[in-house]
Amino acid sequence: xxxxxxxxxxxxxxxxxxxxxxxxxxxxxxxxxxxxxxxxxxxxxxxxxxxxxxxxxxxxxxxxxxxxxxxxxxxxxxxxxxxxxxxxxxxxxxxxxxxxxxxxxxxxxxxxxxxxxxxxxxxxxxxxxxxxxxxxxxxxxxxxxxxxxxxxxxxxxxxxxxxxxxxxxxxxxxxxxxxxxxxxxxxxxxxxxxxxxxxxxxxxxxxxxxxxxxxxxxxxxxxxxxxxxxxxxxxxxxxxxxxxxxxxxxxxxxxxxxxxxxxxxxxxxxxxxxxxxxxxxxxxxxxxxxxxxxxxxxxxxxxxxxxxxxxxxxxxxxxxxxxxxxxxxxxxxxxxxxxxxxxxxxxxxxxxxxxxxxxxxxxxxxxxxxxxxxxxxxxxxxxxxxxxxxxxxxxxxxxxxxxxxxxxxxxxxxxxxxxxxxxxxxxxxxxxxxxxxxxxxxxxxxxxxxxxxxxxxxxxxxxxxxxxxxxxxxxxxxxxxxxxxxxxxxxxxxxxxxxxxxxxxxxxxxxxxxxxxxx
Amino acid sequence: xxxxxxxxxxxxxxxxxxxxxxxxxxxxxxxxxxxxxxxxxxxxxxxxxxxxxxxxxxxxxxxxxxxxxxxxxxxxxxxxxxxxxxxxxxxxxxxxxxxxxxxxxxxxxxxx
Numbered sequence: 001x002x003x004x005x006x007x008x009x010x011x012x013x014x015x016x017x018x019x020x021x022x023x024x025x026x027x028x029x030x031x032x033x034x035x036x037x038x039x040x041x042x043x044x045x046x047x048x049x050x051x052x053x054x055x056x057x058x059x060x061x062x063x064x065x066x067x068x069x070x071x072x073x074x075x076x077x078x079x080x081x082x083x084x085x086x087x088x089x090x091x092x093x094x095x096x097x098x099x100x101x102x103x104x105x106x107x108x109x110x111x112x113x114x115x116x117x118x119x120x121x122x123x124x125x126x127x128x129x130x131x132x133x134x135x136x137x138x139x140x141x142x143x144x145x146x147x148x149x150x151x152x153x154x155x156x157x158x159x160x161x162x163x164x165x166x167x168x169x170x171x172x173x174x175x176x177x178x179x180x181x182x183x184x185x186x187x188x189x190x191x192x193x194x195x196x197x198x199x200x201x202x203x204x205x206x207x208x209x210x211x212x213x214x215x216x217x218x219x220x221x222x223x224x225x226x227x228x229x230x231x232x233x234x235x236x237x238x239x240x241x242x243x244x245x246x247x248x249x250x251x252x253x254x255x256x257x258x259x260x261x262x263x264x265x266x267x268x269x270x271x272x273x274x275x276x277x278x279x280x281x282x283x284x285x286x287x288x289x290x291x292x293x294x295x296x297x298x299x300x301x302x303x304x305x306x307x308x309x310x311x312x313x314x315x316x317x318x319x320x321x322x323x324x325x326x327x328x329x330x331x332x333x334x335x336x337x338x339x340x341x342x343x344x345x346x347x348x349x350x351x352x353x354x355x356x357x358x359x360x361x362x363x364x365x366x367x368x369x370x371x372x373x374x375x376x377x378x379x380x381x382x383x384x385x386x387x388x389x390x391x392x393x394x395x396x397x398x399x400x401x402x403x404x405x406x407x408x409x410x411x412x413x414x415x416x417x418x419x420x421x422x423x424x425x426x427x428x429x430x431x432x433x434x435x436x437x438x439x440x441x442x443x444x445x446x447x448x449x450x451x452x453x454x455x456x457x458x459x460x461x462x463x464x465x466x467x468x469x470x471x472x473x474x475x476x477x478x479x480x481x482x483x484x485x486x487x488x489x490x491x492x493x494x495x496x497x498x499x500x501x502x503x504x505x506x507x508x509x510x511x512x513x514x515x516x517x518x519x
Numbered sequence: 520x521x522x523x524x525x526x527x528x529x530x531x532x533x534x535x536x537x538x539x540x541x542x543x544x545x546x547x548x549x550x551x552x553x554x555x556x557x558x559x560x561x562x563x564x565x566x567x568x569x570x571x572x573x574x575x576x577x578x579x580x581x582x583x584x585x586x587x588x589x590x591x592x593x594x595x596x597x598x599x600x601x602x603x604x605x606x607x608x609x610x611x612x613x614x615x616x617x618x619x620x621x622x623x624x625x626x627x628x629x630x631x
Contacts, residue, residue, distance in 0.1 A: 346564065348564055
């Protein structure tokens, strides 16, 4: 009785208090409001010695400051979106693997974020961007000015930067914004191999890998393309288009991740039960398709940071073209992979391949997104949808490499395809002066075959460098702690033996049914 | 007394229970089970690779009735549980020797 009365009293108090402003307080008590919004932001808001009457110089300063501010806010916010892609990766990889390994798979996707970040802070950032020069869109700070180069054939080849270790000597707002944006890109690469190596990778081995990837594997190739290194100089030095061009990271981020994923899965070997004695593969179904699909959507959302953010400038209005190309390619990739599974390679529209297809389209459009028109974006996505399915089958059935989530097909194969696609479809409407070469970026179909050649050099050098280095790193880790989890732990599920706790506490799992019998 | 043990599709249990409600019964037991019949499981597909699920989920329904009521109970389970496809399940009928109500120590058909 009392509580009912009290409830009625609360409702009355709330209603009355909401009505007070409408009845009692008249609007004109508060001076000069602007409910419409058009009067806010005037000459008064321009910093000036004499308020309201800025000089030409003060006006110019304000405009410049605003321009950099827009760019920096854009870089930070798109960086935050890319950071959230870590959640997408965690969900895709965990959804496509088995219930008995969820804590382990999730914990890898979780820890790669801090591990990779710290590695990038210690030396990754310096190696990658230490010699990139001024960050033009964010104020022109020129402190990143030390590149280690070698001279061959009378040309200089930039190999890695040497400034900004621990972010020292570059205590500057533009550099910090760049650090955040590039750090989350590196973490995208770093988390790709946890998919192909899932369900059998010893956590200690993963932990050490997490340090290597952010400190050295990723940043050096990144320097070659984005930090002013030799691949970006191919245009100036050898007249190969604009050098290797990769707008948002089909090669730098995704091909790198795909190659590490390939080498790692190959060294680890297949999961127990994956292959029969005659080499034919068994299906090991993932345990949570809704989780995989939600994860894919999170990734697709994050990609609106990944690609449009790579202008490093909100004032570069090409961002709308970049964003639309990105979503179009994701659509054609998803539709094509679904149709291909449904009517060509199988009998059903496989949900996990739908996810792979959308991601494949996104990976493929990442390099060319700023340089192609919408029709080309659709074609690039369409081809990636077929490529991803065929590559997944090729890896599983021909190479006998066990990749539980299709990371090699999605990121490796389509990362390479994206780079080549730029060399084919770049239409010459954007990229004037890219990598210090005059004129816009054109692909083979628009009259510049040398651009395609530069793209090929970029892809081949990625596979060679990343493949070799990650091979060495994994072999080194194997000597230290061993890469592969114990077979008994693998059959039991890695959650308890490796992590100490099941991912689904109090839920009865059918562990026997989760592992097929090798016949 | 007879015990009627029906192995049916899990998705038909609500229909079967409703049908039994109409003919009247005193109580029933349900167990979620796994198993396979002559067809030996079913084939599913993951990332283009076919795989066999050896044991399929089924529902086991047990109900003990007077001899005179057995036929109409069986009939209603068959009618409500049938889809016409392979995998509709089977019914087994047992003779029951005795029944005891624990609360009162009562015995025989009157317990039901």
